[in-house]
Structure formats: structure tokens, C-alpha cells
Amino acid sequence: xxxxxxxxxxxxxxxxxxxxxxxxxxxxxxxxxxxxxxxxxxxxxxxxxxxxxxxxxxxxxxxxxxxxxxxxxxxxxxxxxxxxxxxxxxxxxxxxxxxxxxxxxxxxxxxxxxxxxxxxxxxxxxxxxxxxxxxxxxxxxxxxxxxxxxxxxxxxxxxxxxxxxxxxxxxxxxxxxxxxxxxxxxxxxxxxx
Amino acid sequence: xxxxxxxxxxxxxxxxxxxxxxxxxxxxxxxxxxxxxxxxxxxxxxxxxxxxxxxxxxxxxxxxxxxxxxxxxxxxxxxxxxxxxxxxxxxxxxxxxxxxxxxxxxxxxxxxxxxxxxxxxxxxxxxxxxxxxxxxxxxxxxxxxxxxxxxxxxxxxxxxxxxxxxxxxxxxxxxxxxxxxxxxxxxxxxxxx
Numbered sequence: 001x002x003x004x005x006x007x008x009x010x011x012x013x014x015x016x017x018x019x020x021x022x023x024x025x026x027x028x029x030x031x032x033x034x035x036x037x038x039x040x041x042x043x044x045x046x047x048x049x050x051x052x053x054x055x056x057x058x059x060x061x062x063x064x065x066x067x068x069x070x071x072x073x074x075x076x077x078x079x080x081x082x083x084x085x086x087x088x089x090x091x092x093x094x095x096x097x098x099x100x101x102x103x104x105x106x107x108x109x110x111x112x113x114x115x116x117x118x119x120x121x122x123x124x125x126x127x128x129x130x131x132x133x134x135x136x137x138x139x140x141x142x143x144x145x146x147x148x149x150x151x152x153x154x155x156x157x158x159x160x161x162x163x164x165x166x167x168x169x170x171x172x173x174x175x176x177x178x179x180x181x182x183x184x185x186x187x188x189x190x191x192x193x
Numbered sequence: 194x195x196x197x198x199x200x201x202x203x204x205x206x207x208x209x210x211x212x213x214x215x216x217x218x219x220x221x222x223x224x225x226x227x228x229x230x231x232x233x234x235x236x237x238x239x240x241x242x243x244x245x246x247x248x249x250x251x252x253x254x255x256x257x258x259x260x261x262x263x264x265x266x267x268x269x270x271x272x273x274x275x276x277x278x279x280x281x282x283x284x285x286x287x288x289x290x291x292x293x294x295x296x297x298x299x300x301x302x303x304x305x306x307x308x309x310x311x312x313x314x315x316x317x318x319x320x321x322x323x324x325x326x327x328x329x330x331x332x333x334x335x336x337x338x339x340x341x342x343x344x345x346x347x348x349x350x351x352x353x354x355x356x357x358x359x360x361x362x363x364x365x366x367x368x369x370x371x372x373x374x375x376x377x378x379x380x381x382x383x384x385x386x
Contacts, residue, residue, distance in 0.1 A: 043283035043293040050284055072272055076265040083273040084280035090236035091243055091281065100236040 002029070004062035005149030006053065006089040007141045008070065010081030011038055013049050013089070014139075016146030017060045018131065020153035028131040030060060031142040042081075050088040057092055065093040066152035068144070069102040101152050108144075108151035123147055195222070197255035198342030199246065199282040200334045201263065203274030204231055206242050206282070207332075209339030210253045211324065213346035221324040223253060224335040235274075243281040250289055258286040259345035261337070262295040294345050301337075301344035316340055 001021075007014035017030040034052030036045035057065070067090065070083045086102075093100045103111075110116040112126045124136045127146050137143045194214075200207030210223040227245030229238035250258070260283065263276045279295075286293045296304075303309040305319045317329045320339050330336045 041293065042295065043287040046280050046284050047287040070273060072265075072269040079265055080263060080272070080276040083276050084283075087239050087277035087280045088284065090277075091239050091284070094236040094240040100234065102235065 001064070001153070002060055002062045003149040003152050004056060004060060004065050005145040005147070005152070006065065006067045006086070007144040007148060008068055008082050008086035008089060009141065010036060010045055010049065010078070010085045012141050013053065013085050014141030014143075014145030015053065015056050016137070016142060016149045017056070017062065018146065018149045018153065024154060026130045026150060026153055028133060028146070031137050031146055032056070033139060033142055046084055046088055049085050050092060053089045054092040057096055057098065062098055064099050064101060064152060065089065066101050066103055066148045068108075068148055069104045103148055103151050108147045111151040111154045112147055194257065194346070195253055195255045196342040196345050197249060197253055197258050198338040198340070198345065199258065199260045199279070200337040200341060201261055201275050201279035201282060202334065203229060203238055203242065203271070203278050205334050206246065206278050207334030207338030208246065208249050209330070209335060209342045210249070210255065211339065211342045211346065217347060219323045219343060219346055221326060221339070224330050224339055225249070226332060226335055239277055239281055242278050243285060246282045247285040250285055250291065255291055257292050257294060257345060258282060259294050259296055259341045261341055262297045296341055296344050301340045304344040304347045305340055
């Protein structure tokens with residue numbers, strides 16, 4: 001299963017592609033940043049991000065696209081551009097019939113390190129370990145995009161099924177399900193999962 | 194000149210199309226609402242909005258698209274979906290080479306009634322008068338989309354030219370330029386105009 005992760009942004013959009021095999025064996029395929037020129041008008045910037053993300057999807061034909069869930073509480077100066085960039089990724093995926101999952105940063109940290117409040121360096125080290133990389137993937141937004149792809153590959157089976165009974169979940173799965181539920185409750189609009 | 198106005202929303206997106214002729218003579222062409230089904234996932238909803246707006250642009254071939262500028266200060270529960278819907282309109286226009294203008298509600302009220310704080314009913318009455326309509330266009334978001342199109346048609350020449358010297362502007366033009374400048378200062382990300 002090929003998973004393409006997107007760390008959305010209007011100026012820089014991280015893209016990370018991995019393959020998830022049997023027994024949660026993960027391998028690195030690609031990492032890059034899609035950019036838009038800040039001097040362009042908003043519509044042309046969004047088109048640049050859309051075209052960049054669509055080209056990555058056409059090149060790697062992912063089975064799933066994992067995008068960071070954007071919250072209205074985030075940085076006021078950039079949150080709308082970030083949400084619009086995430087929207088470009090959702091549209092490009094939907095047009096190709098690729099399922100989209102939205103994951104919060106907390107979900108990603110939890111899935112990768114077992115700690116939803118993990119430091120950035122811990123997440124980066126675990127990304128390296130999962131993907132057998134010798135160096136931390138750069139730039140930072142590219143590493144975050146890989147983390148989102150890994151998060152989707154490692155998500156507990158129960159995380160995406162609302163009907164799953166709580167007692168069948170492991171402690172980590174319960175923590176995940178709670179974080180996911182909290183995210184949904186906090187922010188009704190992004191019910192993309 | 195054909196102008197297509199968009200009142201963005203994830204559930205309902207108002208669309209209003211007018212023709213602006215010589216001497217600011219305006220005529221009504223079309224009004225409608227593009228919808229997305231709230232039970233669908235976010236990516237499919239955005240695709241529905243994108244396709245609906247793109248179809249309107251293909252049908253009416255506007256020379257300009259006028260979209261309401263979304264602010265991060267708006268309703269937290271819906272602002273990200275609204276911004277993403279606006280992004281769908283921007284992308285559809287950019288892909289067709291149609292220039293996009295973003296106008297604030299204050300700019301629209303000012304352009305149409307001469308008062309940036311005008312009540313909704315005043316705006317609706319002026320929309321009727323400008324377009325020679327016998328009834329208020331319904332639903333409300335459709336009327337707002339027409340107002341955005343009219344606003345773009347009536348914008349003072351100085352409004353879109355940063356280099357214009359202030360003393361050459363009329364009082365209304367100055368008020369407009371100030372509202373427009375304030376909007377840009379308040380919200381750096383949407384520099385689409």
C-alpha cells in the first residue's frame with residue numbers, strides 16, 4: 001500500500017511517500033516540498049500548490065492520502081492559507097478517487113512515538129528508524145509529511161471505525177481513539193475522516 | 194464584461210452572474226446556489242463545490258470572478274470550510290485564466306449602498322435596483338453573491354491600483370481604499386487582489 005502524506009502550507013507543502021507492506025514493514029519512496037511564489041496572487045498560489053500535489057499523486061499513484069488536519073485555533077496569519085492548501089490536496093485526491101484521511105499532529109506523534117506530546121526530534125528519529133534512513137529527512141516540512149504517511153500506515157484498526165467496542169482496544173488504540181474523537185469534537189467542520 | 198460573484202460556503206456557495214456595460218449599466222444574468230452534501234467526507238464535499246463552481250464558469254465564461262474575502266476572525270466552526278470553498282472558486286478561476294478579486298463584506302456594502310455598515314435589507318434593495326429586479330433574489334446567499342459581483346463592477350478605479358494618489362479620489366473612493374487597505378493589513382494571507 002502506497003501512502004502519500006501532505007503537510008499543508010500555502011508557501012511550502014511537504015510531501016512524503018512511503019510503502020506499507022506486510023507486518024507493518026514500511027519503506028521510504030519519496031520526499032519533497034511543493035512551493036508557491038509569495039509574490040503571486042492567492043488564486044495563482046493555490047493553483048501552483050494544486051498542480052504540484054496532483055503531479056505527485058499522478059507520479060506515485062498512492063492508495064491513500066494522509067493530510068494534516070488544520071484547526072481554526074492555529075496561527076491566525078497563516079491558518080486560512082494552510083486550510084486552503086490542505087483543500088487543494090483533498091481535491092486532487094478526490095478527483096483521482098484516492099481516499100483521504102485527516103490526522104492531527106497529536107495523532108501522528110502518538111502513532112509514531114507512543115506519545116502525543118513528543119518533541120520534534122523524537123518524531124524525526126522514529127521516522128528515520130521506521131524508514132531505515134541514515135539521516136533526518138530535510139527540510140522539516142518534508143519530515144512532517146513522512147510522519148503523516150507513517151501515522152496513517154500505523155493507525156490502529158479501531159481508529160477509523162466508530163463502532164469498535166472500547167474494551168477490544170489496546171491502551172495505545174484507546175489513547176488514539178480519544179485524541180481522534182477530541183479532534184472531531186473540537187472542530188466540527190473537518191469531518192473528512 | 195461578465196462578472197461572476199461567489200459567496201463561499203462548504204454547505205452552500207452562492208453564485209451570482211451579472212453583465213456590466215457602459216456607464217456602469219448592470220444587468221442580471223443568473224443566480225444559484227452550489228451545494229455539498231454534509232454527510233459526505235470533506236474531500237468529496239470540496240470536490241462537489243469545485244465542480245459546481247467550475248460548471249458555472251464554463252457556462253457563463255466570466256471576465257472576472259469576485260469572491261468574498263474570508264477572515265480568520267470569522268465563526269470558528271465554519272471558517273476553515275468557508276476558506277476552502279473560496280479556495281475551490283479561486284482554483285477553478287485560475288485554471289480558466291479568469292482574474293480573481295477578493296472583496297470584503299464591508300467593501301461590498303460600501304460599493305452598493307455607500308455605507309460599509311449597511312443592513313442586509315438595504316443591500317438587497319440596492320441589488321434589486323441595480324439589476325432591475327422586481328423581487329429580492331433568494332436565497333440570501335444568492336443575493337450576497339450578486340452583491341459581490343455588483344461590488345466588483347462598481348469598484349472605484351483607484352481601488353485596485355495601489356499607486357493611485359489619494360487626492361484624486363472621491364470621498365467614497367477614499368473610504369473604499371481605506372477599507373480595502375485595512376482588510377489587507379488585518380489579514381496578510383489573502384493578498385489575492
